[in-house]
Amino acid sequence: MIKFEIKNSEDYNKNYSAAIQNPEEFWATIAKKNFTWKRPWSKVLDWDFSIPKVSWFEGAQLNITENCIDRHLETKGDKTAILFEPNNPNEPSEAITYNELHKRVNQFANVLNSKGIQKGDRVCIYLPMIPELAISVLACARIGAIHSVVFAGFSATALSTRINDCDCKMVITSDGGYRGAKTIDLKSIVDTALLDCDGIESVLVAKRIHSDIPMVSGRDFWLQPLLDTASEKCEATVMDAEDPLFILYTSGSTGQPKGMVHTTAGYMVYTAYTFKNIFQYEPNDVYWCTADIGWITGHSYIVYGPLLNGATTLMFEGVPSYPDYGRFWSIVEKHKVTQFYTAPTAIRALAKEGLEVVTPYDLSSLKILGTVGEPINEEAWHWYNDHIGKNKCPIVDTWWQTETGGIMISPIPNSFEGKPAFATLPFMGIQPALMDENGVELEGNSVEGRLCIKFPWPSMARTIWGNHQRYKETYFSAYDQKYFTGDGALRDENGHYRITGRVDDVIIVSGHNLGTAPIEDAINEHPNVAESAIVGYPHDIKGSALYGFVTLKNSDISNDSLKAEINQLISKQIGPIAKLDKIQFTSGLPKTRSGKIMRRILRKIASKDTSNLGDISTLLNPEVVETIMKNSL
Ligand code: 7RM
Numbered sequence: 001m002i003k004f005e006i007k008n009s010e011d012y013n014k015n016y017s018a019a020i021q022n023p024e025e026f027w028a029t030i031a032k033k034n035f036t037w038k039r040p041w042s043k044v045l046d047w048d049f050s051i052p053k054v055s056w057f058e059g060a061q062l063n064i065t066e067n068c069i070d071r072h073l074e075t076k077g078d079k080t081a082i083l084f085e086p087n088n089p090n091e092p093s094e095a096i097t098y099n100e101l102h103k104r105v106n107q108f109a110n111v112l113n114s115k116g117i118q119k120g121d122r123v124c125i126y127l128p129m130i131p132e133l134a135i136s137v138l139a140c141a142r143i144g145a146i147h148s149v150v151f152a153g154f155s156a157t158a159l160s161t162r163i164n165d166c167d168c169k170m171v172i173t174s175d176g177g178y179r180g181a182k183t184i185d186l187k188s189i190v191d192t193a194l195l196d197c198d199g200i201e202s203v204l205v206a207k208r209i210h211s212d213i214p215m216v217s218g219r220d221f222w223l224q225p226l227l228d229t230a231s232e233k234c235e236a237t238v239m240d241a242e243d244p245l246f247i248l249y250t251s252g253s254t255g256q257p258k259g260m261v262h263t264t265a266g267y268m269v270y271t272a273y274t275f276k277n278i279f280q281y282e283p284n285d286v287y288w289c290t291a292d293i294g295w296i297t298g299h300s301y302i303v304y305g306p307l308l309n310g311a312t313t314l315m316f317e318g319v320p321s322y323p324d325y326g327r328f329w330s331i332v333e334k335h336k337v338t339q340f341y342t343a344p345t346a347i348r349a350l351a352k353e354g355l356e357v358v359t360p361y362d363l364s365s366l367k368i369l370g371t372v373g374e375p376i377n378e379e380a381w382h383w384y385n386d387h388i389g390k391n392k393c394p395i396v397d398t399w400w401q402t403e404t405g406g407i408m409i410s411p412i413p414n415s416f417e418g419k420p421a422f423a424t425l426p427f428m429g430i431q432p433a434l435m436d437e438n439g440v441e442l443e444g445n446s447v448e449g450r451l452c453i454k455f456p457w458p459s460m461a462r463t464i465w466g467n468h469q470r471y472k473e474t475y476f477s478a479y480d481q482k483y484f485t486g487d488g489a490l491r492d493e494n495g496h497y498r499i500t501g502r503v504d505d506v507i508i509v510s511g512h513n514l515g516t517a518p519i520e521d522a523i524n525e526h527p528n529v530a531e532s533a534i535v536g537y538p539h540d541i542k543g544s545a546l547y548g549f550v551t552l553k554n555s556d557i558s559n560d561s562l563k564a565e566i567n568q569l570i571s572k573q574i575g576p577i578a579k580l581d582k583i584q585f586t587s588g589l590p591k592t593r594s595g596k597i598m599r600r601i602l603r604k605i606a607s608k609d610t611s612n613l614g615d616i617s618t619l620l621n622p623e624v625v626e627t628i629m630k631n632s633l
Contacts, residue, residue: 003030003033003034004029004030004033004034004273005276005277006277006412006415006428007414007415008414008415009415009416011415012412012415012416012425015428016425016426016428016429019428019429020429020431020455023044023045023429023455024044024045025044026428026429027044027045027056027269027429027458028041028044030269030273031057031265031269034269034272034273035062035067035268035269035272035308036062036066036067036070036071037060037061037062038061038062038063038238039059039060039061039062040059040060041057041058041059041060041241041265042058042059042060043055043057043058043059044056044057045456046058047456049456049476049481049482049483050476050480050481051472052471052472052475052476054456054460054462055241055242055263055462056241056242056263056265056266056269056456056458057241057242057265057266057269057458058241058242059240059241060240060241060265061238061239061240061241062238062239062241062264062265062268063141063142063144063236063237063238063239064141064239064245064264064267064268064304064308065105065138065141065142065236066236067268067272067308068138068141068303068304068307068308069081069098069101069102069105069138069307070102070236072098072310073098073099073102076098076310077097077098077099077102078097078098078099079097079098079310079312080095080096080097080312081096081097081098081100081101081307081311081312081313082095082096082101082131082134082312082313082314082315083095083096083286083312083313083314083315083335084096084130084131084314084315084317085314085315085316085317085318085331085334085335086178086317086318087178087179087180087317087318087319087322088178088318089323089327089330093334093335094131096131098310101135101138101307103232104131104135104227105135105138105139105142105234106139106142106230106231106232106233106234107227107230107231107232107234108132108135108136108138108139108142108227108230109139109140109142109143109234110230110231110234111139111204111223111226111227111230112139112140112143112145112170113143113234114226114230115170115201115202115204115221116169116201116202117140117143117145117169117170118143118144118145119143119144119145119237119239119243120144120145120146120243120244121145121146121169121170122145122146122147122148122166122167122168122169122247123136123140123145123146123147123148123168123169123170123171123172124148124149124150124159124162124163124168124170124171124172124200125137125140125147125148125149125150125171125172125173126149126150126152126154126159126171126172126173126186126189126190127149127152127172127173127174127177127186127206128152128174128176128177128178128179128184128186128208128317129177129292129293129315129316129317130174130177130206130208130315130317131315132172132174132206132223133149133293133315134293134302134303134315136172137149137246137293137299137303138303138307140246141245141246142234142236142237143234143237144237144239144243146166146244146245146246146247147245147246147247148162148163148166148168148246148247148248148249148259149246149248149293149294149298149299150162150163150249150294151292151294151295151575152177152184152186152292152294153292153294153575153576153577154574154575155189155571155572155573155574155575155576156189156190156192156193156572157193157572157573157574158257158573158574158575159189159190159193160193160194160195160196160197161256161257162249162257162259163193163194163197163199163200164196164197164199165249165256165257165259165465165466166247166259166465166466167199168197168199168200169199169200169201169202170200170201170202170203170204171190171194171200171202171203171204172203172204172206172223173186173187173190173203173204173205173206174186174187174205174206174207174208174209175187175205175206175207175208175209175210175211175213176208176209176211176213177208177209177317178208178209178317178318179318179319179322180318180319180321180322181322183209183211185211185213187205187213188213190203191214191216200219201219202219202220202221203216203219203220203221204221204223204226205220205221205222205223206223206224207222207223207224239264240264241263241264241265241266242263242264242265242462243263243264244261244262244263244264244462245262245263245264245267245268246261246262246299247259247260247261247262247465248260248262248295248296248299248402250296250401250402250403250513251506251513251514251515251518256518257515257518258464258467258470258471258474259464259465259466260402260403260461260464260465261461261462261463261464261465262405262459262461262462263462265458266405266457266458266459266460267300267304267405267406267458267459268304268308269458269459270405270406270457270458270459271300271301271304271305271308271405271406271459272304272305272308272309273428274305274406274407274410274427275300275301275305275306275308275309275311276309277412277427277428278370278396278398278407278410278411278412278413278427279339279341279368279370279396280339280367280368280412280413280414281306281309281311281339282338283310285311285312285338285339285367286312286314286335286336286337286338286339286365287306287311287312287313287314287337287338287339287341288313288314288316288331288332288335288337288339288340288341289301289302289313289314289341289342289370290316290320290328290340290341290342290343290346291341291342291343291372293315295402296400296401296402296405297341297372297373300405300406300407300459301341301407302315305406314331314335314337316331320346320349320350321349324357325349325350325353325357326357326358326360326361328340328342328346328350329357329358329360329361329363329388330361332361332363332365332366333361333362333363333365336365337365337366338365338366338367338368339366339367339368339369339370340366340368340369340370340388341369341370341371341372341396341398342370342371342372343371343372343373343374343510343511344371344373344374344375344376344377344380344511344543345373345374345510345511345541345542345543346511347371347376347380347383347384348377348380348540348541348543349541351379351380351383351384351387352540352541355387358387358388363388363390364390366388366389366390366393367393368393368394368395368396368413369384369385369388369389369393369394369395369396370395370396370397370398371384371395371396371397371398372397372398372399372400372407372511373508373511374501374508374511374543374544375421375498375499375500375501375543376397376420376421377421378420378421381395381397381420381421382420385420394411394413394414394417394418395411395418396410396411396412396413396418397410397411397418397421397422397423397424398410398423399423399487399497399499401485401486402461402513403460403461403475403485404453404457404459404460404461404485405459405460405461406427406457406459407427408426408427408430408432408453408457409423409424409425409426409427409430409432409497409499410423410424410425410427411423411424411425412425412427419496421498422492422496422497422498423497423498423499424496424497425495425496425497426497429455429457429458430453430455430457431453431454431455432451432452432453432454432489432497433451433452433453433454433482434447434448434449434450434451434452434489434490434491435449435450435452435479435482436449439478439479439480442491445491445492445493445494445495446491446492446493447490447491448488448489448490448491448500449488449489449490450478450479450484450485450487450488450489450503451484451485451487451488451489451497451499452478452479452482452483452484452485453482453483453485454481454482454483456483460483486502486503486504486506487499487500487501487502487503488500488501488502488503505517505599507534507535507536507544507546508536508543508544509536509539509542509543509544509545509546509577509578510541510542510543510577511543512577514546514574514577514578516533516534516535516599518573518574518578519534519546519548519570519574519578519580520532520533520534521573522569522570522572522573522574522578523548523550523566523569523570525569525573526562526565526566526569527553528552528553528554528557528562529550529551529552529553529566530551530552530553531550531551531589532548532549532550532551533548533549533589533597533599533602534546534547534548534549534580535547535549535599535602535603535606536603536606537582537603537606537607537608538607539581542581545581545582546578546579546580546581546582547580547581547582547583547584547602547606547633548566548580548582548583548584549584549586549589549602549628550566550583550584550585550586551585551586551587551588551589552585555585555587558585562585563580563583566580566583567579567580567583582606582633583633584628584631584632584633586624586627586628586631587624587627588621588624588627589602589624590602590616590619590621590622590624590625590628591619591620591621592619592620598616598619600614601613601614601616601625602628605625605628605629605632606632608632610629613625
């Protein structure tokens with residue numbers, strides 16, 4: 001499907017230079033040759049990082065779902081678009097062809113219309129990994145409604161915050177979901193969340209677990225009967241290139257989650273082109289990304305990127321450990337998966353289970369392996385390479401962010417090799433820069449600094465919903481005329497990049513980005529908590545785990561039930577993923593004279609790396625450090 005493929009190192013070098021030397025011509029060529037437009041653009045790129053403003057393909061009109069679905073129907077109508085593998089291995093998998101996807105998306109879009117959803121309205125999608133999730137995303141895009149998918153592991157409080165932040169009119173959910181041996185009552189979480197959401201006019205409920213749940217009359221509607229009577233035709237709404245396609249929330253180091261806004265044309269062009277080249281997708285391949293569609297990885301590389309390429313994309317409802325730790329590999333064998341894309345935390349968890357759960361399965365269909373979400377340690381990389389790829393599958397360690405929309409730094413199979421723990425080289429048109437502490441760009445190789453991007457790329461987030469000022473402050477203020485990623489990185493002697501991790505207070509736990517501030521806010525709501533500080537520490541499986549230092553108003557009650565109450569609060573405010581692994585009650589926290597908690601010291605204590613704590617003499621209360629160390633967990 002996608003023309004201008006990168007097939008070898010010569011292609012990479014030629015196209016990388018072309019995209020740097022003349023970005024407008026490069027991206028205009030990709031855009032013109034590979035997509036269906038209703039009207040061509042008048043200007044390829046308009047940008048100024050000091051405002052900041054970025055627009056791609058301005059003046060163009062299109063609908064992304066016509067590019068994902070309609071245009072494939074003539075030649076690929078009977079090809080499987082979405083291959084659904086249920087949580088329960090005994091339940092049959094479901095192959096949704098492009099023809100069926102077309103019909104189901106159109107019906108769903110008509111249901112949205114019938115409930116008063118119009119172009120530009122925000123729709124919150126809170127669903128497990130069932131086909132309705134992908135279909136509802138596409139149905140929104142069909143009529144120009146802006147989808148805001150909230151990961152179904154988030155709590156009612158987190159959900160209501162996200163619904164209210166962008167004034168959603170509708171929630172799409174299900175009666176519940178299956179996750180391994182557990183069922184999750186999603187609808188009751190929605191009901192709780194909606195007690196705080198005045199703007200919601202209707203709730204569409206898909207049936208998955210067939211539980212008996214209360215429906216609020218006039219607000220809640222079972223989805224299936226509406227779909228059954230909806231027309232199979234829905235004209236795709238004409239969208240401008242820069243009309244918002246979706247909002248996706250990501251945690252920052254402080255404050256409320258940020259609703260990153262992605263727009264239509266640039267996102268489409270970049271996700272399609274990266275998908276094709278990084279995964280070297282061929283027409284008969286079966287591609288599987290294990291992420292949840294609630295994260296950017298699922299948006300870009302389960303739904304949009306693959307479908308734009310007319311690919312078969314596998315959607316898995318369950319978890320890697322159910323019914324046993326061989327599940328991923330049994331799915332690879334069952335569906336003859338060719339590209340497999342997962343997170344380092346999953347690889348580490350599976351490696352721990354030993355080869356007994358790997359060797360029974362035939363993994364010979366695999367051609368390319370991918371990782372995303374956090375740095376992959378060398379040990380996990382080698383295990384993946386040896387035991388899953390059998391030393392014949394290139395590994396693409398893909399570095400990118402919710403904000404970047406698509407993969408930014410990654411190996412490209414057959415063009416150049418991956419290397420353990422290195423994301424390697426930038427994709428076409430991506431111009432990384434490493435900055436030193438004084439804000440000066442580090443030139444040449446063998447340097448380490450903070451990772452910025454110097455030039456716009458088509459799929460970058462355009463703003464934070466409702467707060468352009470925060471967008472500017474977070475990403476464009478640390479360094480003049482540069483997008484700051486929040487990550488540190490080094491460039492080795494060959495110019496290859498290794499991402500060293502976050503340089504702010506975001507901790508990546510099992511691939512989930514968690515800001516420390518919201519967790520501290522949650523803990524501090526406990527009536528007996530005076531103050532708290534959360535830091536990350538290295539964890540074999542999760543990558544990083546959470547360590548909370550908590551001071552109490554009344555230290556007599558520092559016991560395990562208080563720890564449980566603290567985790568309950570976190571679970572309620574944010575979700576179970578943010579629960580603390582360790583909680584240490586302490587009489588005080590190390591502070592600077594200006595009153596800032598010295599997290600650097602707490603990080604070292606939590607990591608059991610206390611040989612050199614650095615200068616603590618400037619602390620307001622140096623004596624507390626000794627006590628914290630003595631009692632550390
Ligand atoms: C796609 C995604 C973004 C943060 C990012 C990094 C970290 C992601 C890698 C990585 C090292 C990688 N979006 N990160 N991929 N670190 N190597 N290949 O994960 O918004 O949820 O997270 O994740 O710190 O800034 S995200």
